[in-house]
Amino acid sequence: MMSDGVKTGVFKDPGKDSLVVMWRGKLIARYANTEAFIAAHVEALTALEFEQENILEDEYRDL
Numbered sequence: 001m002m003s004d005g006v007k008t009g010v011f012k013d014p015g016k017d018s019l020v021v022m023w024r025g026k027l028i029a030r031y032a033n034t035e036a037f038i039a040a041h042v043e044a045l046t047a048l049e050f051e052q053e054n055i056l057e058d059e060y061r062d063l
Contacts, residue, residue, distance in 0.1 A: 006024050006025040007022040007025055008022055008023055008024055008025075009021075009022060010022075010037070013030070017032065017033045017034075018030055018031060018032055018033065019031045019033070019034060019037050
């Protein structure tokens with residue numbers, strides 16, 4: 001936890017369904033709702049998994 005009072009994390013936008021992602025006090029992303037936040041992160045994790053599979057495949061291909 002940061003002791004300087006600067007927000008970092010995912011927060012519900014007061015009075016709205018949207019979520020905001022803050023990093024060291026700066027707005028990084030805004031999502032219309034929780035479902036959009038989850039969908040974006042599932043997509044990102046899928047892309048990372050695909051990239052990791054390619055890296056591992058390249059690493060072991062020459063063995």
